[in-house]
Amino acid sequence: MSALRDALRDLPDAVYADLLEGDEAYLLVVDLPGATAKTIDARVEGGRLVIEARREKDVPPEFRYVEEDRALFLDAELPLPPDATGADAEGSVERGVLELRLPKQSATPGTSIPIGQE
DSSP, X not given: OHHHHHHHHTSOTTOEEEEEEOSSEEEEEEEOTTOOGGGEEEEEETTEEEEEEEOOOOOOTTOXXXXXXXXXXXXXXXXXXXXXXXXXXXXXXXXXXXXXXXXXXSOXXXXXXXXXXX
């Protein structure tokens, strides 16, 4: 699990993540403000967790950006713990907080993780 923990430390400064472990699963919690179920793609490929997310921003038509410091596009590949799997993984996002539950078993390559909106 230390490879995943180390990889989380390498995420961009604007992205905060927590990793929790239970007897039957891991829970990865990632703060992605402005991201929604429609703008997040999470999947397991070849023993790695791939997360792609982008922030949706509504800009009033009478305004334009002078400076943008809140951009977010996350494209991260994180190593799975050896006993984690994408099979039966679950994901949800609420108010920009992504939660991915990864059951413990042998990894199944190419498994997409559905993200539900709460």
